[in-house]
Amino acid sequence: MHEFNWGLLIVVYLFLGGLSAGLFFAAGLANYLTVDDKPVYAKVARMGALLAPWPVAIGSGLLILDLGNWYRFYKLFLHFRWQSPMSIGSYLLTIFTLIAFVYLFAWLKEDERKWIFSKIPATWKQVHRLNVDISSWREKIAMVGFPFSIGVGIYTGVLLGAVSARPFWNTNLVAQMFLFSALSSGSAALLLAMLLDRKNPVEKHETKFLVTLDVVFISLELFIILPYIIHGQLSSQAVKDALTLILGGPYTVVFWVFFLFLGLLVPLAIEVYELFPSIFKGREFHGSRRMALTAAGLVLFGGFLLRYIFVYAGQVSSFHRMGLLR
Amino acid sequence: MAIKKKRYALVIDSRKCINCKACVVACKAENKVPVGNFRNRINEERKGEYPKLSINFEPEQCHHCADPSCVRVCPTGASWQRKDGIVLVNYDECIGCRYCMVACPYDARYFNEEEGVVDKCTFCSHRVDKGDIPACVETCPSKVRVFGDLEDPTARIHELLSTRRYRVKEPQTGNGPQLYYLL
Numbered sequence: 238m239h240e241f242n243w244g245l246l247i248v249v250y251l252f253l254g255g256l257s258a259g260l261f262f263a264a265g266l267a268n269y270l271t272v273d274d275k276p277v278y279a280k281v282a283r284m285g286a287l288l289a290p291w292p293v294a295i296g297s298g299l300l301i302l303d304l305g306n307w308y309r310f311y312k313l314f315l316h317f318r319w320q321s322p323m324s325i326g327s328y329l330l331t332i333f334t335l336i337a338f339v340y341l342f343a344w345l346k347e348d349e350r351k352w353i354f355s356k357i358p359a360t361w362k363q364v365h366r367l368n369v370d371i372s373s374w375r376e377k378i379a380m381v382g383f384p385f386s387i388g389v390g391i392y393t394g395v396l397l398g399a400v401s402a403r404p405f406w407n408t409n410l411v412a413q414m415f416l417f418s419a420l421s422s423g424s425a426a427l428l429l430a431m432l433l434d435r436k437n438p439v440e441k442h443e444t445k446f447l448v449t450l451d452v453v454f455i456s457l458e459l460f461i462i463l464p465y466i467i468h469g470q471l472s473s474q475a476v477k478d479a480l481t482l483i484l485g486g487p488y489t490v491v492f493w494v495f496f497l498f499l500g501l502l503v504p505l506a507i508e509v510y511e512l513f514p515s516i517f518k519g520r521e522f523h524g525s526r527r528m529a530l531t532a533a534g535l536v537l538f539g540g541f542l543l544r545y546i547f548v549y550a551g552q553v554s555s556f557h558r559m560g561l562l563r
Numbered sequence: 564m565a566i567k568k569k570r571y572a573l574v575i576d577s578r579k580c581i582n583c584k585a586c587v588v589a590c591k592a593e594n595k596v597p598v599g600n601f602r603n604r605i606n607e608e609r610k611g612e613y614p615k616l617s618i619n620f621e622p623e624q625c626h627h628c629a630d631p632s633c634v635r636v637c638p639t640g641a642s643w644q645r646k647d648g649i650v651l652v653n654y655d656e657c658i659g660c661r662y663c664m665v666a667c668p669y670d671a672r673y674f675n676e677e678e679g680v681v682d683k684c685t686f687c688s689h690r691v692d693k694g695d696i697p698a699c700v701e702t703c704p705s706k707v708r709v710f711g712d713l714e715d716p717t718a719r720i721h722e723l724l725s726t727r728r729y730r731v732k733e734p735q736t737g738n739g740p741q742l743y744y745l746l
């Protein structure tokens with residue numbers, strides 16, 4: 238029997254890392270869209286900025302706890318090994334998390350910032366020096382953060398894709414698949430948060446923006462997944478064998494029914510249905526709350542399942558002996 | 564003539580293997596391998612159906628790859644390769660991320676739950692450094708295993724590999740495995 242060396246915590250970690258990348262990206266983008274120099278999606282940008290750092294921070298915490306010797310995690314930062322995706326990723330993730338927290342700080346309202354610093358002992362003078370208004374830096378921080386958010390999204394895929402021993406993973410399409418899935422999860426999570434925030438009811442143009450963004454990302458993801466399967470079929474025998482895991486093997490149902498259909502095609506269909514009248518028939522975007530909630534929830538569910546399927550099925554695939562398949 | 568470079572490898576004449584598992588036991592004792600973990604194993608390959616049945620026994624362990632993917636992915640450098648080709652884990656540096664286990668195409672590594680580190684066959688480097696041979700090689704009653712230095716023209720494995728036909732497992736992994744199976 239084949240054992241799984243990586244389990245659910247790795248799945249959660251990859252999902253949360255990607256989620257933060259997507260949240261930051263969507264929030265940063267929203268910050269840049271202005272009409273007559275006035276930001277039209279300021280609420281979206283703020284919500285995204287407030288949420289972005291947390292998933293990755295929690296995910297990294299979980300990853301550290303998953304280590305055999307968690308207290309040795311600092312050793313990751315005593316070495317730089319350019320051939321190891323995990324080494325590069327650890328640095329990338331740390332820098333991204335820091336930027337995301339600074340970006341959050343830049344979006345705090347004056348009273349929120351004051352409140353936080355009021356909780357810090359007055360004797361910690363050095364810390365109180367940080368109590369400055371950096372809201373004018375928002376665009377700059379977003380710009381610096383973009384490449385890192387993309388990098389984190391890609392990294393979650395490269396971590397698996399770079400493993401030559403696992404034919405199910407070993408294609409560069411996995412990196413793009415994970416990136417687009419991360420971006421789509423990010424905009425879906427942002428949409429979900431906006432919809433659930435009853436105090437500041439979401440406006441139609443904001444829903445439309447996030448739904449549109451998600452349609453773009455889901456489409457990109459879809460057209461990476463289909464080539465992944467076709468490409469695999471045209472590849473070497475080991476890759477073809479590995480793909481049987483989702484083409485008749487134990488991960489077939491979860492891949493096609495739960496991930497591809499429920500987690501990707503259904504939300505895409507809902508979102509396109511929502512956008513269609515406003516784009517092609519010149520009618521107003523009505524933005525059904527329930528539809529948007531369903532679509533966003535399903536996208537997140539699909540994003541999680543994608544990581545789940547890849548982490549588990551990938552470990553079963555092998556040149557050596559196809560674990561469960563023999 | 565002084566031999567400058569060393570390259571340790573293992574030749575396995577698996578047709579002689581009778582599946583007595585003396586090597587597995589010897590390794591466990593020599594290296595204090597935790598209960599439930601193994602550094603070497605005997606793969607069984609059955610062919611045909613009774614009464615026309617054949618079983619092949621094929622010992623396997625870490626291949627001490629020439630270009631080991633486990634070393635490549637290790638984020639801390641805990642997995643490393645000696646100049647003589649032996650691939651080892653530096654237990655003090657290992658954080659237990661298990662990336663190397665996922666990246667080993669031969670499933671040669673195990674996770675030592677108690678220590679929280681990864682471990683595997685060391686070619687008994689502690690014995691080899693004293694001029695001995697690995698415990699599994701010494702113990703094998705049917706002389707399946709021949710250990711030696713590929714760079715040494717007088718070594719028995721040199722002779723075997725130049726006169727007998729052999730294969731390595733899954734060369735398409737690109738790892739350059741160093742267990743040579745005689746045909």
Ligand code: SF4
Pocket residue numbers: 624625626627628631632633634650666667668669670671672683738
């Ligand atoms: S067999 Fe696996 S553990 Fe051994 S050197 Fe090769 S890749 Fe590393």
Ligand code: SF4
Pocket residue numbers: 636637638639640641642652656657658659660661662663664680681
């Ligand atoms: S488990 Fe240890 S030896 Fe293996 S990759 Fe991680 S740090 Fe390196």
